[in-house]
Amino acid sequence: MVIPLNTLIPNKLAFLLAGIFLCVASVRAVTFQITDPVEFNRVIDTNAVHTTNATVNSWLEGPVWIPSGGGYLLFCDQGNNRLKKIVPPNTVTDFLVPPANILYNGTILDSQERLVAVQAGSAGLRVVMVTNGIVTSLVNTCDGLKFYSPNDVVVKSDGTIWFTDPGYNGGVSQPPVPGGFQTGYHVYRFDPTNGNASCKIVITNNGNAIRPNGLCFSPDESRLYVADSGSARAIRVYTVSSNNTLSGGAIFATLDVGNGNPDGIRCDVDGRVWSSAGNGVHIFATDGHLIGKILFNRTANLCFGGPQYKTLYMTGQPQVTSIPVRVAGTPALKMLRLDFADGQLTLSWLAPSTGFVLEETELLPAANWVSTTNASIVSNLWNTVTLPQDDGAKFFRLRLN
Numbered sequence: 001m002v003i004p005l006n007t008l009i010p011n012k013l014a015f016l017l018a019g020i021f022l023c024v025a026s027v028r029a030v031t032f033q034i035t036d037p038v039e040f041n042r043v044i045d046t047n048a049v050h051t052t053n054a055t056v057n058s059w060l061e062g063p064v065w066i067p068s069g070g071g072y073l074l075f076c077d078q079g080n081n082r083l084k085k086i087v088p089p090n091t092v093t094d095f096l097v098p099p100a101n102i103l104y105n106g107t108i109l110d111s112q113e114r115l116v117a118v119q120a121g122s123a124g125l126r127v128v129m130v131t132n133g134i135v136t137s138l139v140n141t142c143d144g145l146k147f148y149s150p151n152d153v154v155v156k157s158d159g160t161i162w163f164t165d166p167g168y169n170g171g172v173s174q175p176p177v178p179g180g181f182q183t184g185y186h187v188y189r190f191d192p193t194n195g196n197a198s199c200k201i202v203i204t205n206n207g208n209a210i211r212p213n214g215l216c217f218s219p220d221e222s223r224l225y226v227a228d229s230g231s232a233r234a235i236r237v238y239t240v241s242s243n244n245t246l247s248g249g250a251i252f253a254t255l256d257v258g259n260g261n262p263d264g265i266r267c268d269v270d271g272r273v274w275s276s277a278g279n280g281v282h283i284f285a286t287d288g289h290l291i292g293k294i295l296f297n298r299t300a301n302l303c304f305g306g307p308q309y310k311t312l313y314m315t316g317q318p319q320v321t322s323i324p325v326r327v328a329g330t331p332a333l334k335m336l337r338l339d340f341a342d343g344q345l346t347l348s349w350l351a352p353s354t355g356f357v358l359e360e361t362e363l364l365p366a367a368n369w370v371s372t373t374n375a376s377i378v379s380n381l382w383n384t385v386t387l388p389q390d391d392g393a394k395f396f397r398l399r400l401n
Contacts, residue, residue: 228261
C-alpha cells in the first residue's frame with residue numbers, strides 16, 4: 001500500500017506536510033501587488049528581505065534545491081553553457097560544464113534525491129540523470145522519433161518522468177520536420193524501468209496550438225499543470241488518472257498582457273501555483289484566481305529550497321534571487337509504505353530523506369507532534385521503522401524538519 005505524502009490516515013499512520021502562504025508593499029528592490037490580501041498574507045511577509053544570490057551576464061534557467069551536504073542551489077547558465085552551484089547566500093561555483101551545443105534547462109530531484117535534467121541544444125535533445133558529475137542518458141527518442149528541444153521535467157512519486165518539448169533552443173526548425181523528428185510540440189511520460197520503449201506522448205499538439213513549457217504536479221498528484229508559452233499566455237490543468245493518463249486541459253490561469261508568458265511553475269504544499277512571468281512571479285490559488293505578484297524583473301524559472309523549503313529561488317536575466325516565504329514548497333515527494341504482519345506495523349520510505357522526520361501523535365487534530373522514538377533502519381534504499389501492535393490509536397506523518 002502506497003500513500004501520498006499529504007494524505008492523513010487514521011489508526012496507526014498518517015502524515016502531512018506543513019502549510020503554505022502570500023501579500024502589496026515594497027521591500028528594497030521588490031514590490032508586492034496584492035489581489036487577495038488574506039491568501040497573500042498567508043504566504044509572504046512583506047517585510048521579508050529580497051536577496052540577490054548571483055549576477056551572471058546570461059540567461060538563467062532551471063533552479064533546483066539540493067538538500068544534501070548542508071543544502072545548495074543548482075541553476076542553468078545557458079549563455080555560458082554550464083550548470084552552476086550556489087551555496088547560500090552567494091558563493092557561486094561551476095557544477096558541470098557540458099560539451100558544446102548542450103544547454104541544460106529544467107532540473108528536478110527524484111524521490112531518491114537524484115538529479116534529473118533535460119538538455120536542449122543540437123547535441124542534447126534528451127533527458128538525463130547527473131550523478132557525481134557523470135551524465136547518463138535516460139531517454140532521447142519517443143516511438144523512434146527525436147525531440148525538438150526538451151525544456152522542463154518533473155518526477156512523479158511512482159518514478160515516472162514527465163517532460164515538455166516546446167522546441168526552444170534546439171537548433172531545429174518548427175514541426176513537422178522530416179528526418180525522424182516528432183510531429184509537434186508535445187508533453188511526454190517516461191518510465192525509466194523500461195527504457196525508451198516506455199516513452200509515451202501524454203499531451204499531443206500536432207497543430208502546435210500550444211507550446212508546452214514548464215510543468216508541475218499538485219501535491220497529491222491528481223493534477224498536472226502545464227505552462228503554455230504560446231499566444232494564450234496560460235497555465236493549463238489536466239486531471240491525472242490512476243494509470244497516468246490525462247484528461248482536461250482547460251485554462252487554469254492566464255498572465256496579463258504585457259507580463260510575458262508563464263515559463264517555470266511550481267506548487268506549494270497547499271496546492272497554490274507559483275509562476276514565473278515577465279515582471280516577476282505570479283501566485284494563483286487552487287481555483288485559479290490571482291492571489292498576488294512579486295514584482296521586480298523578468299523571471300524565467302523558480303523553485304523552493306532552503307530550510308523547510310521556505311525560500312523561493314528565482315532565475316532570470318541576469319540574476320538568481322531569493323525571498324523567504326511563509327509556506328513550504330513541494331520538494332521531491334516521499335511515499336510512506338505500510339506493511340502489517342505478525343502483529344507488527346512497518347513504515348518505510350525511500351532513502352535518502354534529507355530534511356524529513358517521522359513524527360507521531362495519539363490524537364487528531366494534534367496539538368503536539370513528536371519525533372518517533374523508534375529507530376529507522378536503512379536497507380535496500382528504504383528507511384524502515386517497525387512498530388509493535390498496541391491497543392491505542394496512533395497517527396504518523398513524514399514532515400520537513
